[in-house]
Amino acid sequence: MSIVDLTAFELRERLRSGEISSRAATETYLERIRRHDKTIHAFLRVDEQHALRQADEIDARKKRGEKIGPLAGLPVAVKDILCTKGQPTTCGSRILENFVPPYDATVVTKLKMADAVLLGKTNLDEFAMGGSTENSAYGVTRNPWDVTRIPGGSSGGSAAAVAASMAPLAIGTDTGGSIRQPAALCGVTGLKPTYGRVSRFGLVAFASSLDQIGPFGRTARDVALLLEVIAGHDERDSTSVPKPVPEYSRTIGQPLSGLKLGVVKEHFAAGLDADVESAVREALRVYESLGAKLVDISMPVSKYAVATYYIIAPCEASSNLARYDGVHYGHRTDEKAMLERLKKDAAGGGEVDSPLVRLYRDSRAEGFGPEVKRRIMLGTYALSAGYYDAYYLKALKVRRLIRQDFDRAFSQCDLIAGPVTTSAAFKLGEKVDDPLAMYLVDLYTVSANLAGLAGISIPCGLSTGGLPIGLQLQARPFDEERLLRAAHMFQQATHWHTLRPKLAA
Amino acid sequence: MPPYTTVIGLEAHVQLLTASKLFCGCATKFGAPPNTQTCPICIGMPGVLPVMNRKAFDLGLKAAVALNCKIAAFTKWDRKNYYYPDLPKGYQISQYDLPFSSEGFLEISDPKGRFETKRVGIIRVHLEEDAGKSMHDEQAGTADSKVDLNRAGVPLLEIVSKPDMRSPLEARAYLTELKLLLTYLGVSDCNMQEGSLRVDANINLHVPAPQEKGGKIATPIVEVKNMNSFRSVERALAHEAERQFEEFQRTGQRLGQVPKQTRGWDDTKDATYAQRHKEESSDYRYFPEPDLVPVAVTEAEVESVRRALRELPAQMRSRLAKTYGITAYDAEVIVNQAQPFVDFYVDLAARCGDGKLAANWVLQDVLKVLNERGIAIDKYPVSTERLAALLARVKSGDVDTGRGREVLQLMLDQGQSADEAIAQLGIAKVDAGELRKLCEELVAANPKLVADVKGGKLQAAGAFIGQAKRKNPNVDPNRVKEVCLELIQALP
Ligand SMILES: [Zn+2]
Numbered sequence: 001m002s003i004v005d006l007t008a009f010e011l012r013e014r015l016r017s018g019e020i021s022s023r024a025a026t027e028t029y030l031e032r033i034r035r036h037d038k039t040i041h042a043f044l045r046v047d048e049q050h051a052l053r054q055a056d057e058i059d060a061r062k063k064r065g066e067k068i069g070p071l072a073g074l075p076v077a078v079k080d081i082l083c084t085k086g087q088p089t090t091c092g093s094r095i096l097e098n099f100v101p102p103y104d105a106t107v108v109t110k111l112k113m114a115d116a117v118l119l120g121k122t123n124l125d126e127f128a129m130g131g132s133t134e135n136s137a138y139g140v141t142r143n144p145w146d147v148t149r150i151p152g153g154s155s156g157g158s159a160a161a162v163a164a165s166m167a168p169l170a171i172g173t174d175t176g177g178s179i180r181q182p183a184a185l186c187g188v189t190g191l192k193p194t195y196g197r198v199s200r201f202g203l204v205a206f207a208s209s210l211d212q213i214g215p216f217g218r219t220a221r222d223v224a225l226l227l228e229v230i231a232g233h234d235e236r237d238s239t240s241v242p243k244p245v246p247e248y249s250r251t252i253g254q255p256l257s258g259l260k261l262g263v264v265k266e267h268f269a270a271g272l273d274a275d276v277e278s279a280v281r282e283a284l285r286v287y288e289s290l291g292a293k294l295v296d297i298s299m300p301v302s303k304y305a306v307a308t309y310y311i312i313a314p315c316e317a318s319s320n321l322a323r324y325d326g327v328h329y330g331h332r333t334d335e336k337a338m339l340e341r342l343k344k345d346a347a348g349g350g351e352v353d354s355p356l357v358r359l360y361r362d363s364r365a366e367g368f369g370p371e372v373k374r375r376i377m378l379g380t381y382a383l384s385a386g387y388y389d390a391y392y393l394k395a396l397k398v399r400r401l402i403r404q405d406f407d408r409a410f411s412q413c414d415l416i417a418g419p420v421t422t423s424a425a426f427k428l429g430e431k432v433d434d435p436l437a438m439y440l441v442d443l444y445t446v447s448a449n450l451a452g453l454a455g456i457s458i459p460c461g462l463s464t465g466g467l468p469i470g471l472q473l474q475a476r477p478f479d480e481e482r483l484l485r486a487a488h489m490f491q492q493a494t495h496w497h498t499l500r501p502k503l504a505a
Numbered sequence: 506m507p508p509y510t511t512v513i514g515l516e517a518h519v520q521l522l523t524a525s526k527l528f529c530g531c532a533t534k535f536g537a538p539p540n541t542q543t544c545p546i547c548i549g550m551p552g553v554l555p556v557m558n559r560k561a562f563d564l565g566l567k568a569a570v571a572l573n574c575k576i577a578a579f580t581k582w583d584r585k586n587y588y589y590p591d592l593p594k595g596y597q598i599s600q601y602d603l604p605f606s607s608e609g610f611l612e613i614s615d616p617k618g619r620f621e622t623k624r625v626g627i628i629r630v631h632l633e634e635d636a637g638k639s640m641h642d643e644q645a646g647t648a649d650s651k652v653d654l655n656r657a658g659v660p661l662l663e664i665v666s667k668p669d670m671r672s673p674l675e676a677r678a679y680l681t682e683l684k685l686l687l688t689y690l691g692v693s694d695c696n697m698q699e700g701s702l703r704v705d706a707n708i709n710l711h712v713p714a715p716q717e718k719g720g721k722i723a724t725p726i727v728e729v730k731n732m733n734s735f736r737s738v739e740r741a742l743a744h745e746a747e748r749q750f751e752e753f754q755r756t757g758q759r760l761g762q763v764p765k766q767t768r769g770w771d772d773t774k775d776a777t778y779a780q781r782h783k784e785e786s787s788d789y790r791y792f793p794e795p796d797l798v799p800v801a802v803t804e805a806e807v808e809s810v811r812r813a814l815r816e817l818p819a820q821m822r823s824r825l826a827k828t829y830g831i832t833a834y835d836a837e838v839i840v841n842q843a844q845p846f847v848d849f850y851v852d853l854a855a856r857c858g859d860g861k862l863a864a865n866w867v868l869q870d871v872l873k874v875l876n877e878r879g880i881a882i883d884k885y886p887v888s889t890e891r892l893a894a895l896l897a898r899v900k901s902g903d904v905d906t907g908r909g910r911e912v913l914q915l916m917l918d919q920g921q922s923a924d925e926a927i928a929q930l931g932i933a934k935v936d937a938g939e940l941r942k943l944c945e946e947l948v949a950a951n952p953k954l955v956a957d958v959k960g961g962k963l964q965a966a967g968a969f970i971g972q973a974k975r976k977n978p979n980v981d982p983n984r985v986k987e988v989c990l991e992l993i994q995a996l997p
Contacts, residue, residue: 083552096551103545105552204551208795237554238798316795319586322595323549327652356650360588383586383790392792 003028004165005500008074008222009249011168015073018062022055022073026117029075033119033166036503041141042151042161044080044090046120051075054117069115071229076111077167079158080121081128082213083202084108091204092126092136095324095331095367105202106237107171107213107230114229119167122157126369127321128178128206130154131441134432135371142428143186145467145501149425152182152441155216159186162216163468164503169226170216175206176309177420177445179214180457184420184470187459187499189487190216191223192445194477195452196241198227199234205320207313208239210449219497220458220487224248227480246481252488259292259486262413264299267444273423279461279469280419286493287417287486295413299405302447304398309446310439311382311395318379321372326363333362374435403451406474415486416474419444420457424467444472454480458487459496468499510711510721511746513676514668517683518661519693520635520701521564527634527660528555528598528797535699539653547658549593554796557582561632561660562800565605566810568662568692569630571817574609576807582794590652591637599663601791604631605800611666611686612819613678616834625679626667635659656700662693668707673742677735680704681841684735685818688843697733705730708742709760710749723760724753729777731769741770745777821847829860838868846882849889856893859900866896870913887916895923903927903934905981935980943980944988947972948996958993966990 003011003025014020030048037043058073078084081091083101085108090096104112111118125135133141133156141156143149144164151160155172159182162170172179174192183190191214198213205211215226228249233242263284268277284294326332338358345352353361368376382391409416422443431438448455453474460471471490475483491497526533529546546553569576583601609627637657639650664683670676684695684702695702709726729745732738745768752758768777816824818840825847826836839850849871854863871885871892878884895912898904904912904927915926935943947969948955957965966986973985 089551091551099551101545101550101552103550103553201554202552205796236556238556239554239796315792319584319596319790319792322586322588323551323593325588325595327590328548328593329550356590380790383792385788385790388790388792 004032004168006168007218008168009219009225012071012074012225022058022062022117023052025073026051026055026075026119029119029167032164036144036164037166039142039147039504040144040160040164040166041139042122042157042164042166043077043120044092044123044136044138044157045088047087047118051117051119058115058117069113071111071114071116071169071225074116074169075119075167076116076226077119077122077158077161077170078108078111079124079155079170079172081124081173081204081206082108082171083204084118084121087121089121089204090138091128092124092138093324093367093369093372094137095364096204097137097331099330101202103202105213106199106234108202110230110232111171116169116229122155122161122170122172124157125154125178126372127204127317128154128173128175128211129317129371129375131177131181131438132426132428132431133157133182134428135369137369140428143425143467144503145187146425146465148427149467150185150428150430152185152421152425154178154182155190156182156186158216159183159188159190162186162188162218163501165500168217169222171213171226171230172216173203173206173211173213174445174449175210175212175313176442176449179216180420180445180455180470180472181441183216183457184459184472185425185468187468187470187496187501188216188218189220189223189456189458189491189497190214191227191456191480191483192448192454193227193231193480194241194454195449196239197231197243197454197478197480199232199237199240201234201236205316207316208320209316210309210313212449219491220456220484221249221252221491223456224252224484224488227484231480241478243478248481248484251481252484254485255290255489256414256482256485257291259287259290259415259489260295260413261287261292262295262297262409262416264297264302264409264416264418266299266302267418271422271440271443272419273463275461275463276419276421276423276469279463280417280471283460283471283490283494284417286490290489290493297409297412297416299402299409299447301398301401301405305402305447305450306439306443308395308398308402308450309442310378311391312399312450314375314379315383315392315395316379317372318376318383321368321376324364324367325360326367327359331363331367333359333366335359338362371435399450402447406447406451406453410476414475414482418472420470420472424463424465424469448474453477454483456483456487458490459499460490460494461496462499468496507746507750509713509746509750511672511742512668512709512711512723513670513673513742514707515666515670515676515679516705516707517664517666517680518703519568519664519687519695521561521660521662522691522693523558523561523564523660525558525560526658527558527561527632528658531658533659535696535701537655539651539655542655543657547593548654549595555598555794557797557800558660562605563810564660564692565630565632565662566802566807567690567814568664568687569606569609570807570810571686571690571814572606572609572611572627572630572664574606574627574630576606576802577603578803579603579799579801580605581799582797583791584794585633586790589636589639590650591639591654591657593637593654593657597634597636598794598797599633600631604629605802606630611679611682613675613682614837615674615678616837620672620675620678623669623675625669625675628665628667630662630664633661633663635661673739673746676706676742677739680735680738682818685841685843689815689818697735704732704738706732706738706742708745708749710746710753712750712753722753724749725758725760725763726765727777728765728767729770730767730780731771733772737770737772740775741777744775748777825850829854829864831860831864835864835868838872839864842872842882849882849885852889853893853896856889857896857900859896862896862900866892870910874917886920887913891916891922895926898923898927902981904932905983907982908932908979932979935977940980940984941988943973943976944969944985944992948989948992955993955996958990959996963990966993
């Protein structure tokens with residue numbers, strides 16, 4: 001059995017026993033990346049030397065009998081929206097092409113403290129805005145199961161890296177489904193923690209009240225391992241919650257007896273692909289066979305979730321992205337050429353921008369891609385005087401109602417089970433000219449972000465075309481432990497999470 | 506009296522006396538080299554998050570309680586969005602619809618009685634972060650612009666008054682009282698030169714018009730900026746009121762007929778001038794700051810802040826007046842010099858046992874030296890102990906007030922004690938017999954003066970004092986006058 005066929009948990013056991021060295025594990029994964037990432041393009045940057053140095057250091061420390069961290073020697077890929085000190089952090093955007101942060105995100109610090117080996121930074125939709133990773137300024141990522149298809153997004157690079165066995169573990173972010181949706185489309189396990197469970201410090205903000213960092217792995221147990229390292233209160237993030245972090249990977253093997261799974265009737269309405277529906281229904285039967293009880297629930301407000309999300313997220317984004325103005329850092333338009341253009345405009349008569357305003361306009365026009373611009377405009381509009389009440393304020397009210405829907409649901413059940421996506425992975429380019437269709441890929445996932453809940457996506461079948469399908473489980477805030485145990489139960493009973501795409505050599 | 510009522514409301518921005526900024530750990534010291542007090546958070550780098558400085562919030566709370574404000578049980582932060590190079594995040598973290606305090610008041614009075622004691626309403630007090638400072642020429646385009654972000658993120662308290670002031674004098678009194686209160690509380694040093702107190706004013710006029718509903722016409726409100734001292738606030742508002750009245754007579758324009766105008770004050774030209782309208786100034790797209798959690802303040806917390814409040818200036822004034830038997834005016838002047846001066850006075854009064862005498866000397870002689878030398882009371886060269894020793898000699902009649910001043914001058918110039926200075930000046934008490942003998946000589950030698958006094962010109966007796974002083978500088982002038990008059994009365 002090759003190293004890349006092991007789960008992260010299994011690999012960790014072998015690293016601990018000394019059967020495999022960190023160097024060997026890292027080299028194997030780097031080799032795998034060299035071989036396949038030209039096609040997949042999951043990574044924006046791979047720092048081989050740095051990763052190997054880290055691996056050697058961990059091996060040396062282990063040899064000296066020094067204490068090593070819980071992820072010692074395990075390679076991890078990180079979405080390129082988490083700041084890494086001294087290394088470029090682009091967010092998939094031209095505007096941060098040359099940006100090198102002088103600090104690590106708290107999650108990156110925690111990974112380093114846990115002695116993980118950082119392989120590199122993964123591709124994403126620009127500033128995490130998108131569901132296909134086609135919005136990256138640095139090229140698309142391809143789905144390892146079918147390279148003509150999208151891997152999902154925005155954490156498409158991280159999901160594809162794990163699916164293609166180019167990393168045993170990866171870090172993604174989820175603002176409206178950006179971990180769970182690519183996990184489903186790439187056939188891996190991905191968890192969005194409760195809002196406040198993981199520090200956002202150093203995560204470049206898209207929509208601050210929705211963003212959460214979370215883990216990707218092959219199994220629920222892998223994901224548990226990574227979550228217990230990155231979770232916890234951080235005094236640098238006031239919205240991170242000071243609650244103790246359970247040892248998820250230790251309790252994960254305990255089955256849940258008398259589990260009540262809520263099934264949302266609105267999730268099985270028109271628009272759901274037949275393959276996905278049958279895979280999800282089959283998964284529910286698996287749970288029943290394991291002793292779970294299915295409870296029918298209704299979430300009437302959920303039909304407004306996507307609309308609500310596309311008000312709140314762009315509003316926050318329009319403000320969060322204001323700092324990329326070409327003044328202090330990031331892309332700045334060629335000033336000489338800009339002043340020439342201004343001069344020409346002035347000669348044409350009429351009102352012209354001041355040089356400062358033109359600097360802003362041109363720098364941002366050149367630096368941002370179309371989807372980011374679209375959302376900045378949406379958000380700016382919705383927050384404007386005269387529209388604020390009708391859009392932003394109304395959206396906040398609906399957001400509260402959605403949370404109430406969940407509260408009601410969770411009074412009847414322990415977890416909510418359903419689809420992650422309406423269909424399996426679509427073709428590259430299929431929806432790029434239809435932003436509204438693209439926004440609907442978040443249909444089943446945005447609610448968890450709006451309500452601040454935890455959610456997980458686990459593989460539960462293949463489409464007739466042989467593409468992965470995901471099952472989503474959602475839990476009450478800070479109930480990740482139950483979520484992971486339920487996911488693990490399923491994975492003990494099924495083989496879907498063990499399937500790997502066949503990659504051309 | 507002008508033929509109109511001036512209506513003024515003030516908006517003050519006060520820098521809080523914290524060691525670090527509002528949302529990061531950077532220092533707030535004034536005058537550091539540009540951009541040396543910055544970090545990724547206050548320069549708005551990607552991915553960083555603000556964390557509230559509790560000290561700043563507590564100082565704000567203290568000020569709001571002292572300003573008699575209602576304290577909100579729940580307050581949140583909001584983003585005020587606009588683009589400017591000195592605002593690196595593209596938004597300022599401020600408070601919009603739920604400020605942490607509102608509906609307070611500040612009492613102002615004038616010891617000279619030029620206006621009646623009144624309460625100026627406070628609409629709201631909220632916290633926000635400061636922007637940086639840009640130095641540039643936007644129009645020139647080619648010139649380099651420079652931005653100093655040391656100030657970015659420094660905690661500010663914005664205090665918005667109701668339009669309750671009716672003259673520039675009242676506006677000045679409000680600011681004086683506000684500054685006094687905040688410096689007494691240690692909330693701010695309110696140093697206008699260093700920008701730790703900034704004031705904008707809203708002003709318009711109510712012109713009597715019996716034929717109108719309400720009996721008056723309100724002129725358009727103008728916001729006046731760029732006033733960098735209390736004096737310039739008073740002058741700017743006086744000028745602006747006159748300008749508005751002149752404009753009203755010329756145009757008849759009323760409130761609501763023209764957009765709100767912003768005018769800057771030019772101290773050298775002694776005039777306000779129209780400022781360019783700030784682009785997009787009207788729409789800041791406020792929304793709740795998602796990176797910070799709301800702050801809850803309990804009733805008990807407010808109560809403990811209230812209990813811990815030290816004596817406020819108004820209370821201190823009445824206490825001084827009562828305890829030391831000094832006039833309300835003297836108490837006002839003493840308290841208005843700020844805490845160290847009050848401490849000096851109280852110590853002196855206690856040492857010499859005569860509050861009135863201490864007040865006279867402190868307000869005339871000590872204050873005069875402070876003003877002449879441009880120093881604060883802590884730099885005053887004579888200690889309360891030494892000054893009290895001099896006052897004791899004055900009080901006992903050993904030294905009269907005039908000679909006392911000479912003694913103090915010597916103490917100031919040469920650092921002597923009262924006794925040393927008195928000795929050096931050769932001041933010795935003249936005994937009653939000696940004084941009487943001297944007066945008899947003077948009366949005998951000045952028949953013309955004696956005749957004048959006899960004829961009813963009592964003030965002519967003053968001339969004896971000068972002559973007596975020439976013969977013996979230690980004589981008490983009042984005694985000389987008394988004795989001479991007595992002798993003259995006794996003459997047939
Ligand atoms: Zn700072």
